[in-house]
Amino acid sequence: MSLVALRLFVRVAATGSFAAAARQQGLPASSVSRHIAALEKALGQRLLYRHTRAVRLTEVGERYYQEVREILDSLDIATEQAAGTASQPQGLLRINAPVAFGRRHIAPRLASFQARYTRLETELTLSDAFIDPVQEGVDVVVRVGALNDSSLVARQLARQHFVVCAAPGYLERWGMPATPDALSEHNCLIYKGTRGVQPWYFRDPGARKYRVREVRGNLRSNNAESLLEAALQGQGIVLFPTWLIHAELKAGRLTPVLSEWEASGEPAPQGIHAIFPENRLRSSKVAAFLGDLQTTIGEPPYWDA
Amino acid sequence: MSLVALRLFVRVAATGSFAAAARQQGLPASSVSRHIAALEKALGQRLLYRHTRAVRLTEVGERYYQEVREILDSLDIATEQAAGTASQPQGLLRINAPVAFGRRHIAPRLASFQARYTRLETELTLSDAFIDPVQEGVDVVVRVGALNDSSLVARQLARQHFVVCAAPGYLERWGMPATPDALSEHNCLIYKGTRGVQPWYFRDPGARKYRVREVRGNLRSNNAESLLEAALQGQGIVLFPTWLIHAELKAGRLTPVLSEWEASGEPAPQGIHAIFPENRLRSSKVAAFLGDLQTTIGEPPYWDA
DNA sequence: CATCGAGTTGCTCATAATGCAATTCACCTA
DNA sequence: TAGGTGAATTGCATTATGAGCAACTCGATG
Numbered sequence: 001m002s003l004v005a006l007r008l009f010v011r012v013a014a015t016g017s018f019a020a021a022a023r024q025q026g027l028p029a030s031s032v033s034r035h036i037a038a039l040e041k042a043l044g045q046r047l048l049y050r051h052t053r054a055v056r057l058t059e060v061g062e063r064y065y066q067e068v069r070e071i072l073d074s075l076d077i078a079t080e081q082a083a084g085t086a087s088q089p090q091g092l093l094r095i096n097a098p099v100a101f102g103r104r105h106i107a108p109r110l111a112s113f114q115a116r117y118t119r120l121e122t123e124l125t126l127s128d129a130f131i132d133p134v135q136e137g138v139d140v141v142v143r144v145g146a147l148n149d150s151s152l153v154a155r156q157l158a159r160q161h162f163v164v165c166a167a168p169g170y171l172e173r174w175g176m177p178a179t180p181d182a183l184s185e186h187n188c189l190i191y192k193g194t195r196g197v198q199p200w201y202f203r204d205p206g207a208r209k210y211r212v213r214e215v216r217g218n219l220r221s222n223n224a225e226s227l228l229e230a231a232l233q234g235q236g237i238v239l240f241p242t243w244l245i246h247a248e249l250k251a252g253r254l255t256p257v258l259s260e261w262e263a264s265g266e267p268a269p270q271g272i273h274a275i276f277p278e279n280r281l282r283s284s285k286v287a288a289f290l291g292d293l294q295t296t297i298g299e300p301p302y303w304d305a
Numbered sequence: 306m307s308l309v310a311l312r313l314f315v316r317v318a319a320t321g322s323f324a325a326a327a328r329q330q331g332l333p334a335s336s337v338s339r340h341i342a343a344l345e346k347a348l349g350q351r352l353l354y355r356h357t358r359a360v361r362l363t364e365v366g367e368r369y370y371q372e373v374r375e376i377l378d379s380l381d382i383a384t385e386q387a388a389g390t391a392s393q394p395q396g397l398l399r400i401n402a403p404v405a406f407g408r409r410h411i412a413p414r415l416a417s418f419q420a421r422y423t424r425l426e427t428e429l430t431l432s433d434a435f436i437d438p439v440q441e442g443v444d445v446v447v448r449v450g451a452l453n454d455s456s457l458v459a460r461q462l463a464r465q466h467f468v469v470c471a472a473p474g475y476l477e478r479w480g481m482p483a484t485p486d487a488l489s490e491h492n493c494l495i496y497k498g499t500r501g502v503q504p505w506y507f508r509d510p511g512a513r514k515y516r517v518r519e520v521r522g523n524l525r526s527n528n529a530e531s532l533l534e535a536a537l538q539g540q541g542i543v544l545f546p547t548w549l550i551h552a553e554l555k556a557g558r559l560t561p562v563l564s565e566w567e568a569s570g571e572p573a574p575q576g577i578h579a580i581f582p583e584n585r586l587r588s589s590k591v592a593a594f595l596g597d598l599q600t601t602i603g604e605p606p607y608w609d610a
Numbered sequence: 611c612a613t614c615g616a617g618t619t620g621c622t623c624a625t626a627a628t629g630c631a632a633t634t635c636a637c638c639t640a
Numbered sequence: 641t642a643g644g645t646g647a648a649t650t651g652c653a654t655t656a657t658g659a660g661c662a663a664c665t666c667g668a669t670g
Contacts, residue, residue: 002308003307003308006380018618027660028661029616030618030661032617033617033619034618034619035658043384043388044388050618053616055617060387061387063387064383064386064387067379068380068383071380074375075373075376078368078376082350082365082369083347083348090349323649324646324647332628332629333629333630334647334648334649335649336627338648340627355649358646
């Protein structure tokens, strides 16, 4: 019985696919198949139902999977601690983040991060769909907004603030709205994602609750950067989190609007979180990354400072 | 990093010797050396001080050993449970017992035990010196008498009773002692072990405490069977636990003496115990063996019935 | 009905483990 | 103090094990 076989089994069980496990481990699918077969032979027990499209765990496979997963995690932690005593974190750190956030705030930080931890390789994947770190075998997942899952640990990296803004050219031409209600007279470029049109919330100075204001415009998109591009060209007013547009604000290519009112794209304050399986917290790789990220982002985050 | 390397490391750490680990796993010592070296290389850390005679754990080695040992145990349990669902316990069961007890009460039971669990191999080693199951890699250790160690779990198999007895020929010739005090007029064959001469304790009918009686004789030995042999030939009176001499008593080759007095070789009642590491309790091999042993011994044990 | 993706199997090749022998080294004994 | 002994390491030839590639099977999808 070999460790690789157990690792592959865990990956197969988590992903529900031999091919996915093979890709993650960088092995041919045939090896995966043979390793799993060897494992089953050693146990004298079938671990997976090979159904045509997906692979499902047997009853004993399910129990075995739960236990082996924990065991391998413990082993990795123990090994890492033994290896890491007096030395740096090493190995492979797999990070997943949303495309926009990752490009702006993760990728630029990786150079100095890796310069500091030279023995660390990183694998950064950017995707906007939610990723289960367990299923994908990822160490840290960065997500913006609501947290739904529960079996994972989340650590807040920063609060998310929104600003309403437009290009100076737009404001010169159409004027600066004086109140949120005045937005109805303006062309608002609105994000429309899987959850439908994103409402614009405003909080009056001193008030506690956000209130929705009607906004309309001639462009909606499920791609924030397209809206941003349009706004930069003076097409209209946008509502975006500060981490997304701080460079444009700082460079003056966008001008804040209605800054006395606190704006938001969500009915409640949101944060940017790092999410990971509970036991990864003890991993020095993850700890180093989170530490680096939190200090470089700072409080308040550098894009809000 | 391979499982065998980890297993070997645990064995080396437990025994403090490459050679012993190699023997236990049935591998050449060179393989052990190389596996450990590979493990250390993978960790980038030295795990063992190769001192000339013995091998000692490094500080990180010590921590790693503790963790890996538990991890491997968990893995074995999980694997066994997965493999054993709906099937019989299988694999290798390593038993250690005292020579006299093992020959009389373990070895004769193994045939029926293994007939019942056909997929189980057993390895019975008999030794009188105390054996640390962790160190020796043994599943179950049977010991008679006092329990000193603590990190292990002990389960009582039977209470130990002593009888004073002699061959009929001896009693015909020298008479039957009427009271314990009368033993001073008799030739008592006395066990003398590492703890010195074994005193003979007696408890008056109805009394609670044992009292030592002076006994003397012309033969002392640290080998119970030699004393037994001498007693069978009519040389003198012996004090022995019933499990040791029940066959001779039943066959009439030895006759109990002073049966109104409760005799003992220890100041307090003693038992016969199965001892094993705590987590082995969940092993179905061990569970099957203990179950079989307890039912075949019975309560009271068959040698006392 | 054809195509595609997923899993398995056959085959070759390279890497790694094994087992044996030789060597080193400290300790123990004569 | 020299030789013997047991333990660990190293070298080397043999063997076995896993990787990688390609061909094949089998459902599902469009």
